[in-house]
Amino acid sequence: MTTLALPRPPKNSDPCTVSTTLVRCSSSKSSPELDLSLCETSSKLSAKPHYQMSTRQQIVITPYKTLGDSGRELWEYRDLFYFLAWRDFKVRYKQTVIGATWAVIRPLLTMLVFTVIFGRIAKLPTEGEAPYAIMVFTAMLPWYFFSNTLSESANAVVNNSAMISKVYFPRIIAPTAPLLVNIIDFLISFVLLLALMAWYRFQPSIYILLMPLFLLLAAITALGLGYLISALNVKYRDFRYVIPFIVQIGLYISPVGFSSQVIPEQWRLWYSLNPMVGVIDGFRWMVIGDSANIYWDGFFLSNAISLALFLIGYRYFMHTERQFADSL
Numbered sequence: 001m002t003t004l005a006l007p008r009p010p011k012n013s014d015p016c017t018v019s020t021t022l023v024r025c026s027s028s029k030s031s032p033e034l035d036l037s038l039c040e041t042s043s044k045l046s047a048k049p050h051y052q053m054s055t056r057q058q059i060v061i062t063p064y065k066t067l068g069d070s071g072r073e074l075w076e077y078r079d080l081f082y083f084l085a086w087r088d089f090k091v092r093y094k095q096t097v098i099g100a101t102w103a104v105i106r107p108l109l110t111m112l113v114f115t116v117i118f119g120r121i122a123k124l125p126t127e128g129e130a131p132y133a134i135m136v137f138t139a140m141l142p143w144y145f146f147s148n149t150l151s152e153s154a155n156a157v158v159n160n161s162a163m164i165s166k167v168y169f170p171r172i173i174a175p176t177a178p179l180l181v182n183i184i185d186f187l188i189s190f191v192l193l194l195a196l197m198a199w200y201r202f203q204p205s206i207y208i209l210l211m212p213l214f215l216l217l218a219a220i221t222a223l224g225l226g227y228l229i230s231a232l233n234v235k236y237r238d239f240r241y242v243i244p245f246i247v248q249i250g251l252y253i254s255p256v257g258f259s260s261q262v263i264p265e266q267w268r269l270w271y272s273l274n275p276m277v278g279v280i281d282g283f284r285w286m287v288i289g290d291s292a293n294i295y296w297d298g299f300f301l302s303n304a305i306s307l308a309l310f311l312i313g314y315r316y317f318m319h320t321e322r323q324f325a326d327s328l
Contacts, residue, residue, distance in 0.1 A: 067314070073170040080169055084160075084177035088152065089184065103185035104192050107140035114257030124258050127284050128291025131200045137193055138287045139256045139280045142218045145186045146276060147247045149219070152178035153226025154243045157234055157324060164324055171321040175230045179219055186215065193287075205289030214282045217303060221275045224310030227317040234320070234327050255280050261293065268295050275309060278302025 074081060093099045111133060118124045119132035126132045153175040157164065160174045190211075197204055225246075233239040254276045255263075263271045271277060278299045285294040 070170065070172055070314075070318070074173065074176065077170055077173060081173050081177055081180075084173065085180035088178055089181045092181065100185070100188060103188045107137065107144050107189050108192065111137045111140055118257045124262055127259050127261070128288045128293070130202060130284075130288045130291075134193075134196060134200060134202055135259065135284060135288070136257055137196055138284050139254075141186060141189050141193060142214070142279050142283050143251065143254065143256050143276065144189070145182050145215070146218050146222045146279070147250070148185065149178050149182045149222035150226050150229075151243055151247060152181070153223060154229035154233060155240065156226075157230045158237075158240075171324055172227070172317065175226050175317070176223065178226075179223065183215075197287075204287050205285075207286045207289060210286055214279065214286055217282065217306060218279045220310045221279060221306040224306065224308075224313040226313070228309070228313035231313075231317045231320045234324055250274075250276065259284075260295065260298075268298055269301065272298030272301045273305060275302050275306040278306065 093102065096102065098105070114136045115133045119126070119136075127135045130138075156174040156178060157171065163169075164171060164174065229239050229243060254274060260268070260271065260277060260281055272295070279302065281292070281294050281299055281302075285292040
């Protein structure tokens with residue numbers, strides 16, 4: 001038995017190439033010479049098209065990421081982003097009797113307390129012609145959105161430590177996912193605000209159409225502090241005790257239960273160093289209108305601080321995320 005091998009085609013040959021074929025030719029004792037014609041007949045050349053494998057998308061991990069890189073990663077991992085947000089939403093209201101109704105009851109009860117204490121007992125002035133209850137509830141919407149997003153975002157990396165230490169995914173997804181959950185709570189509470197305005201027969205301003213813009217300002221403020229504290233919380237677990245303190249104190253030093261107009265004029269600019277002052281005043285101006293007499297210098301100052309906190313928190317988070325798996 002004699003075996004012949006056809007040579008391989010060159011590497012740069014046409015995609016339709018001739019595959020290497022082993023040809024076995026039998027030789028008898030009476031005819032020691034190979035019957036080459038028989039060999040050629042039995043070894044038909046098979047021309048099979050050679051298809052190249054489809055190029056798969058490559059993910060390049062660079063030392064430093066820009067906001068655009070993080071945005072693209074969030075979009076590529078959007079399924080994981082939605083899953084984490086949906087998981088947080090189910091866990092929040094799991095085994096509760098009234099479920100998502102708590103998103104309405106919490107700000108409503110706080111509004112009633114602030115209205116009685118500051119509006120009836122302390123007799124503080126309201127904004128424009130709006131009832132005191134509407135003025136307070138308008139401020140409760142961005143405050144609860146900010147406080148819940150900050151609290152959950154600051155602990156997100158530590159709470160997802162089992163997944164972060166074993167699987168690669170953009171770490172920034174963890175502190176960003178609570179944002180989507182709290183947007184749902186915000187929309188539920190916003191429906192109650194519309195019902196409250198109908199009850200008092202109060203007509204909102206046309207500026208209420210700018211609500212997405214002011215909600216974005218609140219999200220930037222919450223995520224900026226959330227990114228910063230979540231990264232610090234990985235190394236210094238003391239921050240888990242700092243977060244409730246910030247939320248509790250911030251409720252009283254921010255103009256939630258009262259109007260920022262009660263602050264003396266010489267202190268208004270200093271008071272606007274609180275980033276939530278601009279957000280809350282913006283929400284009230286959005287609902288009440290020009291009669292709210294917003295302090296524009298302080299408004300722009302608060303928004304500038306919110307943007308600066310977001311950039312600082314984002315840069316620090318991206319700089320330290322490579323150490324999360326080792327520290328958790």
